[in-house]
Amino acid sequence: MSDLDLGPVWLTLRLATVTVALLLLVGTPLAWWLAHTRTRMKPLIEALTALPLVLPPTVLGFYLLVLFAPNAPLGDAWLDLTGETLTFSFSGLVIASMIYSLPFVVQPLQGAFEAVGRGPLEAAAVLGARPLDAFLTVASPLALRGYLTAAVLGFAHTLGEFGVVLMVGGNIPGRTRVISIAIYEQVETLNFAQAHLLAGGFLAFSFAVLVLVYGLNRRYPVHTA
């Protein structure tokens, strides 16, 4: 029995961390907009945001592969900019994961912002707080649990990604071979001992993260206005 290759584990953690960090940056304004907009376009944007929930990963992966191809405008621009292709690269995986996990970050945030409502923001405004100030000092702390849920769900969902990675990333050690792909390969090659280690570790880790989240939720109850 060969030593356990931890490469896929670190790669997966890196991918999930980078993806969630970027998604929180992009998802916050989107969720904020969805929570407060009165435009008629809202259902359309909400549907688009939720699409990755219902699409088979292979369908999403297929379209992303087409978009990322060096002869497509996006893939071509990326190649010019960075000198590497989006397909079969870590950057490509990050973009794909962001789209794949988008609803898991945006929906909890949107729900949290909607629960906070306009009331506390109006109260902050009449006390002299600018909109960004009110967002940072009132809306965000009140939506803290939404952020926590968004981060954990986004992270966990990215960890478990398989189909999309396989479609746009393939199975390149150190670049695109994430845990789920590694497990698949170990099972294919009948290397059950390695598969057990990876799968068991994954199970334990996921469980620990969820216990941590529910524990934190208990300790920091939601503030209601």
Next chain:
Amino acid sequence: MKLECMIEVRHPGFTLRLNETIECTGITAVMGASGSGKSTLLRALAGLETGARGRITLDDEILLDSASGRCLPPHRRGIGYVFQDARLFPHRSVHGNLHYAFARARPGAEAPGFDEVITALDLLPLLDRRTAGLSGGERQRVAIARALLAHPRLLLMDEPLAALDRKRKVELLPYIRQLPAHFRIPILYVSHAVEEVAQLAGDVLILANGSVVARGAVQTVLEQPEAEAVSGPFEGGVVFDARVAAQVPEYVLTEVEVAGQRLSLPQIAVPVGTPVRLRVRARDVAIALAPVVGTSIRNQLAARVLRLDTDPAGAYAEVLLGLVGAQPGCDPHLRARITRESLATLDLALGQPVWALIKGVSFDAAP
């Protein structure tokens, strides 16, 4: 402080349309039934109604001018707002809430300091508390202090007492009454409760269906039928100012003088000579043709019939009485609600001298 306001706010099924110049001194009340547009008006003044069109100026500073596309956002208007539901920040302590406002206060040398506001509203014992544990009255005191600490030049109060029980209301009223003088700030006070308005306000505007239907001094406006339309048929009455004439410690009573006549009421703990504001509801006034003996009603004032309002379809009639000894035109009136049958039996006529029997006087405040 002059507030000029020519605005229109459209909501589905409701439009607020208003063209008024309000000289804001002391407390100006905005009365109206629910849905009359009171809160919408306050929200428009504060800049919270994004759909407001028209023009609002405060002491010649333009807050809103749709014609030129100018609209100051709420955080730059310098207008304080006390919400009906207080809207304290639940993630901050009482002190944190107050400091939030103070840290963002408009600069101004005359503005009250942190300690001054906290003392005025008795908040020292509450400073370290979480907002979740506060009673309704405490929440509103914190909300008022928080609004003052942002150093607004005008304070808007949107039914701050509506969510409180009677006891808390009575506790909170004196705090509100002293604000304009203590902090040199005018207040626009929205309410549908006659007793609050009678106790607090100098001038009153009455709104109905999105427009102003009556306005003027509180004593005058509360006598008008528009006020009764807000307060309901059994709350109508009059408000007048009187002077404490004597204390009767033996019976825990206070005698006040109005138009040369005396009224006694449950003790008011103020020195003789202090002006007080009283309110008498029309349904608490009965009419007799001669002084009545052998009754528990002590307050009997000589009066004259000034006006008779009868509703041919209803059971009641209303009699406007002028007090004998009152100077014509300016001194207090009484309103009596009696049945039409009584009116016919007594055969009342204009100018006729009668006795007004007053079953209840509510003392409101030192104006």
